[in-house]
Amino acid sequence: MSARPESGAPAGSATISDGNLLNVADLSVRFATEDGLLKAVDGVSFDVGSSEILAIVGESGSGKSVTAQTIMGLTRSPNAQIEGSIRFRDKELTGLRDAELQDVRGKEIAMVFQDPMTSLNPVYRVGRQIVEAIRSHSEVPAEEAREKAIEMLAAVGIPAPESRVDNFPHEFSGGMRQRAMIAMGLALEPSLLIADEPSTALDVTIQAQIIRLIQRLNQERGLAVILITHDLGVVAEIADRVLVMYAGKAVEQGTLDEIFYDPQHPYTWGLLGSLTRLDRPRPRRLPQIKGLPPSLLAPPTGCSFRPRCPHAFGRCTEPPSLEARLSEAPQHMDRCWKSPDEKRELRNVEGRIGLRSEA
């Protein structure tokens, strides 16, 4: 059952509510490195509504993880320059002192990291690590915190939580560790969960279990989720809205159906086209995106996808802005100079959406 609650209708209608949980506006993150200034995130804006699942999609180096870590205040360091605004429930997070941020981090916004093998401390029992998370935010007796930890482990589907709570991380399988991480994140009942590639290191069968779990938590507890992934299959299963990032910029954003059925940016076409789909006859060759993602130290001038785009033309040397180019979908925005009609033509490669191999 992949269906969302009452999701006969396309996901578009329910989104962009007034009560946004998180507003990120014009966020830029730059790191001073020995080789120069690295523009990891460059003017990214998005909203997350309460109980909404937003997927951020992109390749490594696209800035998706840095965006998430910056929301959590994890990129604060002497060599980082953070500009723009991150508002969570009318509270500006970028200006908060570290101690103030601590009240939001973990309690209001929780994060689950990609690698369940290294994100738990191997020398402490799993239960103790969850108890520590609970007690660092609220003054709860140890016994009560332990009960809560057991309850959370049960909620994320760990069998025999009463005994498992005293296990060490190495006694858990990869899928169980990721569940334990989610249990830890949810113990303080946050309203937003940031999941950075939560299922990437796991097998497909375990991935399906974790996706189900996130979906269930979203439906039962109204948990809002920012899901960071490179896997469009996972996105298609649970996201409400999608933000596609490339070289530190948002290149397209829209509802799930808009991104999958009417994608406007050639990079999105390329991502959709290069998937090996089980539900289609296999093509003789896999469509590929030529070249490599650009260096963030010296990003290309103009459209950052220009060097890899077969449809690039003269105007692409001018940087396109992120704006709605379709009159019927004012929330569907992209960064491409081509007209929507032209794009609908260009993206059709042998009957499916893809990126042509030559112009």
Added chain:
Amino acid sequence: MAAEPLLEVSNLVKHFPIKEGLLIEREVARVEAVDDVSFSVQPGETLGLVGESGCGKSTLCRTILQLLAPTSGSVRFEGREIAGLSHRRLRPLRREMQMIFQDPYASLNPRKRVGQIVGDPLKLQGIASGAELRAQVQELLERVGLSSEHYNRYPHEFSGGQRQRIGIARALALRPKLIVADEPVSALDVSIQAQIINLLDDLQDEFGLTYIFVAHDLGVVRHVSDRIAVMYLGKVVENAPADRLYSHPVHPYTAALLSAVPIPDPRENRARHQTVLEGDVPSPIDPPSACRFHTRCPRATEICSSEEPELKTHGPDGHLAACHHPLEEASRPEVAGSASA
């Protein structure tokens, strides 16, 4: 099927003993990593190997290449038994069988230049030296989509996809007949994955290579493979031509694996019914009795825990599966691909 297979694996077993004791080591248990595996690979064919982590895919690859000594069983390469050969007698055969590794970061020596990494196999086998070696390596680099100027660079100067190309050039250097690729694209970004898969495809046509292609991504495996073997806890549970495996899976485990793969299409996702396997893969130290899948199988009955199912023919073109309750047309759950087949 008439031609002689390039590689024939029969009843191959690899157990790792777990020992205890100070002076006299006693064997207290065994990890049954590969247990009674048989299959054959025809020249020019690609055999895909899929299964969850810990099912013995990588151990099987290493045992086939004699990087690990098999516990028992036979591996025949071009009709010749290679299991149990001494290192010296294996050496000329190493030229025929090469490997591409999963992690493009860990599988290249960071202190050696690309020219050395790719050229060493040629030097060690006494095929080329000096200026000729350099010319051959540069030609190889160009063939895999790098440039001959990369000869003097170090691995850290390359991206993941480029490093995987270096690994491919190294495997290709000796003009092998068989290449075992262990998860060659799983560490790479989607857009780069397609480039590497297409490269492997071109090289196969050009050099008449035979591949054993290991991956956990079922979409990638279907794209590259002619035949696919599905492994579960050290055993091959199903072995079939690629298209047939995806359109007519017989073993409930294969069906569950296929069903777990997300479809990148929101509408089709909402419409389909997914079976999600509960629990984790049991430990290979003390695997479940008889059919090893019975603890997670939705169709398991008593016989499954008492009697081990044999690999039997379940369809045309050597479609084999080991199951007491094979899926038939009517009971087959909705699996990606069944509609289009």
